[in-house]
Amino acid sequence: xxxxxxxxxxxxxxxxxxxxxxxxxxxxxxxxxxxxxxxxxxxxxxxxxxxxxxxxxxxxxxxxxxxxxxxxxxxxxxxxxxxxxxxxxxxxxxxxxxxxxxxxxxxxxxxxxxxxxxxxxxxxxxxxxxxxxxxxxxxxxxxxxxxxxxxxxxxxxxxxxxxxxxxxxxxxxxxxxxxxxxxxxxxxxxxxxxxxxxxxxxxxxxxxxxxxxxxxxxxxxxxxxxxxxxxx
Numbered sequence: 276x277x278x279x280x281x282x283x284x285x286x287x288x289x290x291x292x293x294x295x296x297x298x299x300x301x302x303x304x305x306x307x308x309x310x311x312x313x314x315x316x317x318x319x320x321x322x323x324x325x326x327x328x329x330x331x332x333x334x335x336x337x338x339x340x341x342x343x344x345x346x347x348x349x350x351x352x353x354x355x356x357x358x359x360x361x362x363x364x365x366x367x368x369x370x371x372x373x374x375x376x377x378x379x380x381x382x383x384x385x386x387x388x389x390x391x392x393x394x395x396x397x398x399x400x401x402x403x404x405x406x407x408x409x410x411x412x413x414x415x416x417x418x419x420x421x422x423x424x425x426x427x428x429x430x431x432x433x434x435x436x437x438x439x440x441x442x443x444x445x446x447x448x449x450x451x452x453x454x455x456x457x458x459x460x461x462x463x464x465x466x467x468x469x470x471x472x473x474x475x476x477x478x479x480x481x482x483x484x485x486x487x488x489x490x491x492x493x494x495x496x497x498x499x500x501x502x503x504x505x506x507x
Contacts, residue, residue, distance in 0.1 A: 281372050281501055283320070283372065284322050284323075284375055284497065285325060285373070285374045285375070286311070286315075286324050286325070287327075287377070288325075288326045288360065289327065290327040290328035290329075290333070290381070291384040292333035292381065294381075294449055296449070301335045301379060301380040301381045302334045302381045303332055303334060303335060303382070304335055304410060304487060305336055305341075305344050305348075307378045307409050307410055307412065308377040310343055311377070311494030312347065312494075313343050313346075313491075315494060320372075323356075323361060324360045325360055325363045326360040326361075327385045327391065327392075329363075330359065331359075334379075335379045335380060335381065363389070363395065364391035364394075368394065368402070371399055371404065372404055374404070375408065376407070376415040378408070378410025378411035378412040378436065380411060383411055386412070386414040387415070392415045397419065397420065397427075400427060401421065404480065405480045407482035408482075409483065409486075410435070410487060429463070430464065431464060432478040433458065433483040434483045435454050436455070437467045438453045440471065440485075441453060443470055455467065471486055472485075472486075474489050475493055475496050477500070482500060
């Protein structure tokens, strides 16, 4: 793979800080950003970080016992890029080879109805790029439509945080909708695995993962897809 020829991957995180009416803080799941980032950077692919509102996004599941999280948190460049995350609506989707949506419960409140999210997905997809997401990140796909008005996920295999996992963490009554059920209503072919097990599903240029354990694998699958695209 000649990574110097590949346009950057756009990594998008939530700006939403509160878990519904619970009053509990939330945001993006750190591991679901850092693990794919590590894969992208190891492959030599440039990365940019954006959020819905820009600036420092709220962080959930902040676990520095995870060595990848710890390494990135000690990295000044990463900390600066995160603190100054780009405003998604300001960006030109044609600049990117792929978009990746990290999870975390905050995504359930600001990804699905964001015009910027929908625009980035549609334009990157229709330009032949890769759309990817992990855990709650596929909330970005809930209302993502193509230029013909059809849902991008219709008829496509995907993975996401399952209703069963949501029940296990006791948030089924807190989230505004159940992600897996809603994506199935949009025509997605949901491919779940057992709770908390790694599960990455690739359907053409759509790459999705079920939960935090799937974040690294989603990164690998995106790099693999870019490699295929570069070779053709």
